[in-house]
Amino acid sequence: MPDFTPSLHCLAPSYSLVTRQLPLLLLGLVPLAGVAQQTAPLIGTVRSETGAPIEFVTLTLHRAADSVVIKTEFSDVQGQFRFDALVGGRYLLSAAQIGYGRYWSPALAVPAAGLVLPAIGLRPSAATALKEITVTARKPLYEHQAGGTRVNVADSPLATGATALEVLGRAPGISTDGKENLSLRGRQGLLVVVDGKRVPLTGADLADYLKALPAEQMQSIELLTNPPAQYDAQGGAGVIAITLKKDQRLGTNGSATLSVGRGGYGRITGGLVLNHRRKNLNLYGNYTYSERRYFTRYDFDRQYAGTSLLPAAASQQFNDQVSHLRSHAAKVGADCTLSKRTLLGASLTGLLSHIDNSVDTQSEFRMLDGSPLSRYTSVTAQNIDRPSGSANLNLRHALADSANAAAFTFDADYGRYHTTRLMAQQANYLEPQYAVNQFDGDQRVDLSIGTLKLDFSQPLPHRARLEAGAKATRVRSDNSTAFFSTMNGTTTFNPFISKDFRYAENVNAAYVSVRTATAQTTVQAGLRAEQTNTLAELSGEAARERHYTQLFPSLSAQRTLNARHALALALARRIDRPNYGQLNPLRFYVDPISYRAGNPDLVAQTSYSAELTHTYRQKFVTALAYARTDQPIVTTAQPSPDGGRLVVSQDVNLASQDYLALTLTAPLEPTKWWSMYANGVFYYLRFRGQLAGTQLNRAQPSCQLSLSNTFSLPRGWSAELSGNYQSSEIWGFEKSTGRGQVGAGLLKSFWNKQGSLRFGATDIFYTSPARFTSTFVNFRETFYKREDLRVVTGTFTYRFGNGKVAAARKRAAGAEDELRRAGGL
Template sequence: MYNILIRAITVVGLIWNTFALNAQESGGIIHGRVLDIDGTPLVGATTSLVREVDTFTISSVATDEYGKYRHANIEAGDYQLIVNHLGNERYISELLRIEAGATMLMTDIEIGESTTILKEVIVVRKEPYITQKIDRTVVNVDALISNAGTNALDVLEKTPGVRVDPNGMINLAGKAGVVVYIDNRPTYMSGEELANYLRSMPASSLQKIEVMQNPPAQYDAAGDAGILNILTKKAPGTGFTAGLDLGLIQHRYTASNNSMNFGYSGNKLRMNGNLGYVVQNGFADVSISRQFFDATGKITSTFDQLSKIRRQGQGMLSMINVDYNLTEKSTMGIVLNGTFARPNRKTPNRNSIYDSGGMLDSTLLSDNLEKGRIGNISFNLNYRRKFDKENHDFIINADYLNFQIDRDQRFNNSGIQNDGLLTFFEQLSGKLESDINIYSINADYRYPLTEDILISTGVKTNFTKTGNTADYFFVKNDEYIPDYDKTNNFRYRENINAAYVNFYADYQRLSIQLGLRIENTIGSGHQLGNVMRPDSSFNRNYTGLFPTLFMLYKLDSLSHNQLRFSYGRRLERPYYQDLNPFLNPVDHYTYNVGNPYLEPSFSNKIELSHIFKNMVTTSIGYSDARNLVSETIEIMDGTYYSRPNNIGRTTVWNASVDVALSPIRWWDLQFRAEMARLHARGDFYMGYLDNIGYNGYIQGMMGFGLGKGWRVQVDGHYQTDITQAQFVYGSKWGVNTGVSKKISDRTSIRFSASDIFYTNINRGIINDLHDAKANYRNVGDTRRFQLTFSFRFGNSGVSKPGNQTNSADEERSRVKL
């Protein structure tokens, strides 16, 4: 870490020495902000300062991500300020007199949308698909037509730089360990459970995705690969509004995604809400082949497994956010969230065992059924106090979250010889219950030292209490006999205390953000055991420092060329349930196993980017992670065990280019290409693991406006083979398309088709197995057709997401439901 930090400081020093003179200003200064009529900053508006005596433009500056502009070194005289932004009315100021050496702060300039009818073509302000900021990339969900009728997981999979593996694990820029937030609050889930939750969240309720590979200091340090923050739609600024989205999905089966959002805003009261109802009806055909060898490398047996997984169920999501202005400068808010789902999974599978000559030896038929009940309730109470200066405020959040997860499992296994004779029948019944409670409180304070220098600081503490009970029984002649190898009762307690300070300075061309966060973690786990297994326990206590640094330098006054530098140190804590050492059966020959010896992972990341006109971003990056937690596979006596383990060291070099532009008014283009080199090495149960892999990824989108409310879009991706620890994920590609029609200002309809050629199929190879090798293929419901009808009533339009954050930021992401 220290070598990387020293290099980062050196780079900062070089950049500072090179550009410090450019940040110094002389002569007069005129500065201010440009907003739309809703008070949202206008990014990329051109502000021109025109000399009155000869109408000569002496300075032209584009507004930044906060809508700010600044003209410096202005000679004394009379001027007019002119503001232009595509899709908005032009603004021309009154005559401005600037004195020598004086600074003039303009009042906020608010400009409305401009609607110009040209041959029945309506030109209005269109939000870009991708926006680059100093510490994150922002993706506009509605800009992609093929998102219509889908869900949040599908939206993430189409987000540039994001990949989703067959188990629902989300990767960012080729790295695992992503924490998913929703409206600045973590989901507290992972893996398949997070995937199920995101599948139940309609895409129509989403507004933006914030991609943060190096999150700033005010965010929790957890998340080795970074944070994906999903921002949902809110109501407009005045009156009442509501929207209804009905989506029908057809693949092999029929499913639906439906949502309604509503809001009200008065003089003192502001309320937003979302309701979602989802019918899940998916499938996955999974085939796994395992070959076993003797000491000479000769095949001794082959095991082929075919599973026909059916996922069905219903889910409801609800959220209500109420803010009340106690005074002109103080606001009290309450946020209530509820998620209730009934996921069911039925998995009949056929396991064929062949001898060394390839002749069928025996067959195992399994009929596995799981019925789940998931309930999540969260409560947030927040208070915000604004002071006289802009960006001078104090915010406090208190949170309580509860997860109740129950699963009823049944495994029926029948062994059949090759002559058809039944050799055994086994029935296993399981009941799993999890109860997770999280209490958290945090306070944040921001103070602007000057208009261009902002300091923020905050503290946080949270307490987590989890309980997981698993009762398994062999069922024989209606008698339930305890299976003590799998039955367990696991308890875990954790307390995290954190504090941070963040410094932000914005000069004429140079913006810099420095942060430092400290976190202390105290945890204890207790496995209560049973009559066959003794009690066991463990304790953890560790403290970490997490510095962050962001720099953005504008190489020209119009911000056509910008350099962005970022450095951050991150932490990845083990999931709560991964610390439970007992067995969790998937089928007769496959088990998930926890690991109480997991250590936290620490990583350092550095990235340098060039941004051209906010349209083309080229980046190179490097990350170095120690003790990265990764899934590992071990085969013993023909049984397949999936267990999380620490990988000693994992380094990643990556390069990428992002393009988002409109070559012609009616043509939008977005493209991303990335390459990475991943090197994983460390102690492994097979000996020493040392794997190097190279991979590439291409993703793109083209959209065409056809006039009269019609729009067509095509998007797709291609992924090369990816080597990651034991796994080699196979190449895959997919093409999607969509068409939308705006029937009226309040009504629209969209039709989209995903994975048209049915090529987005997950497959791969598992290496480093003891006297064995394995491969798999997973064909799911990736090819689908969606029809979505949207209707808005009340005040049309959607406001920007709120700034209210939540004190329980990281803990939700560590829950495996």
């Protein structure tokens, strides 16, 4: 049995920091008049040379000392704008609009009575407009936002030739366990959305989907730890919101990309992005083809307790898997401005992937005294087709001409995910000798998800806003398996494990959220109600039907104490429902003695979370979080109920999980050409529960550390150097060793920034392999996992067409608007 004594080496440096910061964090929540500084209005108007007001001008308030952005607003139909600024503060004001030269004010000092600026006159200038509006600047790789972190994938040299899963694996706070379950800041249970649409997959199925999605398709990723009520309550640990590329430039333009890489095997990715935008219509599309070979290797050591039929034994097993993945990813869409108040959009998205897997296995069983029992080799060939597609129709209508008017947004989404898995497994028993056994499987999955959503936004007096909406989601999954065994030329059908499974889920939801703001305090309170109906049918067994309704309140509050200190508090209740794959009891064989299967007895896990955040100088962030999860879902490995030496990987419910975390974030600029983003998560997990006669009450501190460096070099060069480390951690019955990786990249722009070359190297020192151990009274499993992550890649990108960006809309249409609202908290 392993030693469960907690090691405090990761938390030791953070304990004194907590004791110093906590009194400040708690006292800052009390709005003492003597602590807070006064604010005063900064008011102005934007006009053209003819004196006409200009609407939708982007006004940005900067700190005069270093030009750091403080706030951004838009001018209204009268060209007017307003900021609430700290009395005595010194600021710069900039104004930008398509077709006009950019305006910069002199340094402004805000008096106690406020300041009314002279009218700002914007001058049209073709030369200036081209110079100022052409996209030339790179966004920072990581941006800390209220409620989460934004990863600007499109600007990262290390993203070249990578997959969505690989990019996520290097993001701050993200890690995966030995079975490819994603976690954020040490917690599992995440909602993944792509362009506002939920991906109804988890675990290995979700990992396969993200492996087939090339990074070249992605614009950004948002890691939201405190999503508001507008989001589904699914995702106790938070939300991963992936936004695909969509060109915003005027006219007809696009880009072409070709990427070639080499790890253990070769890989290639090519893509094309096209866009045509004019005054009232935007047509866009993109396509990416990716082909890659990669390996995954497992070394298993297992110990089995004795039973009434079998003696205690141990085994060693070596799995060498080579995969060949080919994927086609595409998206087409159109946005149409029907009137000044009405926007209509439609899009189609498709992802087609085909994987050929070949798994070579060597296994040996022996008694505990070392005497041999059996030995065999096997080859398992799998052909997996995963076509998926989705369609979206969205409509936004404002009730008035003002940019801040009440508005309705309607979305209709439909998606289909299909999987065909053909397996041919040949086992050669060497000791004792038996005839060669051929085992074949044919598995089919049809998954559909349809969603109707209506959102309403209404401004209220005193800088408040009401948001409300309703959503209905329907998921249906049809699954079938057929297994055949062939020995001595005779093929027989296995009816015991060849079955059909159907699952249907309907979730009806409604929410209301109110946000109010004063000069120094912003509060948002939300309540979401979700009514869930599920039906699971397994051939030969009685149907399982469940109906339940739950409420999910959320509260966030932010307070600016003074120019240096700000506080935020977030409270929420969330849920993680098991999806069709976790409930599906049909089997998927990995090798002759290992398979995965769902658990139809799984129930949803619910969690309560609280997070207190302190921000210093608008960039250094300290966050203290606690979460309690009831009936957490964890993945376990256990001897199969079929008996023998079979092992099944399956999800189960435990009793409870407690989580305490301290997160430190520091974006630094040692020089003008060197930017750093440092992130550390120091967390403590405790699990309680029981499985297979084993009582679990295990706790351990752990940490995640990441550091990203970006360098702006002369002559169009830029570079990136990043590293992350995940310490030893526990998850239920499983314990892992520490792991991490270092990557470096170069980017060279040329041809007036129309062309670029990117070079990237990931997991340079090959430190990502890790060991995972699960211990029960009747079984112990340790496996060592290695993946093909040390890769060198080169990418060429060429951009063509107009370089000007279209005017930003105050709010995006359709499902993408849901992401923007949440990200702006």
